Amino acid sequence: MDGPKRGGREIEVGVEVELEIVKRFAELGYQVQPDVVDLLRQYQLEQGVGINEIAEWVAKSLDSSSIFVISGEKIAELIKQQQQQQHRAPKQRRAPPGIVKSFSNSGNSVQQGDFLQHFISRYEEIGGIIKRRMNSSQIRFVRNTRTDEDVSVVGMVSSVNKTARGNLLVDLEDPSGHIPVVIPPHNEVIPDEVIGVTGTLTRSGYLFAHRLVYPDVPLHKSASAQSSLPLASSCEDEEPEYALFISDMHVGSYTFREDAWDSFVDWLREEARSRGIDIGYLIVAGDIVDGIGVYPGQENDLAIADIEEQYKTAARCLRRIPGGIHVVLAPGNHDAVRSAEPQPPLYEDFQRFFSSDTCFVSNPAYIKIGSRIVLIYHGQSFDDFVNSVSRLNYSKPEDMMVEMLRRRHIAPIYGNSVSIIPDGHDYGVINPIPDILHCGHTHTVGIARYRDVLLINSGTWQSQTQYQKKRGISPVVGCATLVELSQMKTKVLDFGKGRGKGKGREG
Incomplete structure (x- = not known):
């Protein structure tokens, strides 16, 4: 029996x-x-x-x-x-994401000299880009130049002040020395960035600038790296390949919008499949959970007060994503990794809760999906950009992402919102130039194209908390950005305005 x-x-x-x-x-x-x-x-x-x-x-x-x-x-x-x-005839799964650059947690102690090497690395790499675009001299030689002659230097901004007439007074330095530079007030110069300056040297030793040169990404990539342009299909019958970009889930908060997430999953399982939208990748740019003790009074906003339980719940949410979609997770400032950048991937104690094929990367990180290079950065440096440049604000994150590309650095300002762990090389220098720059942090949606780079900030899955209300932050909830990777067409899908609708906005 x-x-x-x-x-x-x-x-x-x-x-x-x-x-x-x-x-x-x-x-x-x-x-x-x-x-x-x-x-x-x-x-x-x-x-x-x-x-x-x-x-x-x-x-x-x-x-x-x-x-x-x-x-x-x-x-x-x-x-x-x-x-x-x-x-049935099996459908070939998309190739897993390739990790181009991801930073690990070395665990080495940090010495004072490491910070010096960090900034020397920044100066050499970004300064090298500018020097290929202008003829420049070392500052120590320029200071001995005859007055009333045009000179050009490349240096790092060590301080920014204002003169009595409203001009900017910038102290610019390179490894050979420093020089005071007077810059017209319409320019936006921030601390710790690397710039080129052409101007006239006065008898008093001031350099009066009439031209600034930034290490900006080129107008068009070289033919060998022109991958952000639409790609010709290798086969007329080849199906379009899609990726979804989201950020700031904040699982564990009372204000996590589970209803919007349900609508998102329903759309993936039903409408996307019925419409033949072949989604190969889901990229999450940090703040997977709400975390513990991140801001004052956060305990009053938590539905789940245990960090392990927060990650277990987040893993359950992501397991509902249909099989065949590669999930890439990067941490943010709310996640349970060190707060200093570069933040390493989620620790293994938390990784074990997620599907075994989940791809864990650092913040920032470069990955390759299909033929595209994606730079993922959560975006805590947005706080510094807003405080340093008056026209920038959280409602238009794409404007701050443009400034990152112009300066070729995701977090140029040191010592304010963003702390760092130096390892001999500046992690924040933007190299290689990505096809897609994907950020979060602001809880607002911004989609733009700058030169050959697609900029994406996909909002949040958390409605407004009391803390956000006090700071005037109005989140855009329940959005995912769909990108067709061959033609780089975008569509913002809105799951926060009614269940199961998945309303879209073309980009």
Whole structure:
């Protein structure tokens, strides 16, 4: 009646596997009925796959917002669907994202000299770009030049002040020395950036500037790197390839918009599939969870006050994304990694809650999806840009992203909002030039094109908190930016204004 009896060791191994199945599903937030264990144990033996892979497959196939106890009938249905799909012509999954540049947590102690090397690295790399565009001399030689002659120098801005007449008085330095530069007030100069200056030297030793040169990204990339332009399809029948860009989920907050997320998942599972939109990648630019102790009084805004539980819940949200979509996660200032940049990828203690094929990268990071290079940066330096340049504000994040590209640095201002861990090379220099610059942090949506670079800031999944209300931050909630990677066409999908609609705005 019960089939062949198992030997003692076989019974022991079987019990261990069954306990492991129950434990793994519990970690994913599910309870399983006894017949589920038998079905999955048999499925594991037939398919030769691990328990983790089985659990993740089941979790991705379920609607986690309505199912908490898994029945044998549901598992049998999923196995039948899987077997039916295996008999169809399989659709080739997109290649996983390639990590071009991601910064690890070295764990080395930081010495004072490391900061000096950090800024020398910045000067050499960005200064080298400017020097290819103008003939310049070292500052120590310029100071000995005859007066009333035009001279050109490249240096780092060590301070910015105003003269009595409203001009900018900038102290510019290079490894050979420093020089005071008077710059007309309509220019926007910020501390710690590297610029080129052409001007006239006065008898008093001041350089009066009449031209500034920035290390700006070129108007057009070289033919060998012109990948942000539309690409000719290698085959007329080749299907378009899409990527989705989101940021600032803030799972764990009372104001996390679970209804908007449900609409997003429904759109992916139903409408996107029915319309043949082949989405290969989902890129998340930080603040996956709301974190603990990030701002004063945050404990009053938390629905989940335990950081592990926040990440477990975030993992459950992301497991609902249909299989076949590669998920890339970068941290932000709310995530449980060091606050100093570059922030390393999520620690392994938290990575284990997510699907095993999730791609974890640092903040910032460069990845390749399809033929495109994407620079992911959460965007905490936006705070410094807003405080330093009066015309910039959080409602138009794309304007600040343009300034990053003009200065070839994602966080040029040192010592204010952004702290750093130097490692001998300045992580913030923008090199290579990306096809897509993807940021978050502002909780607002901004899409623009600057020269050959597509700029994306995709808003948030968190409605306004009391802290944000006091600071005048009005979030744009529940948006995802859809990009067709060949032609670089964009569409902002809005899931925050009614369930299941997925209203779009072309970009």
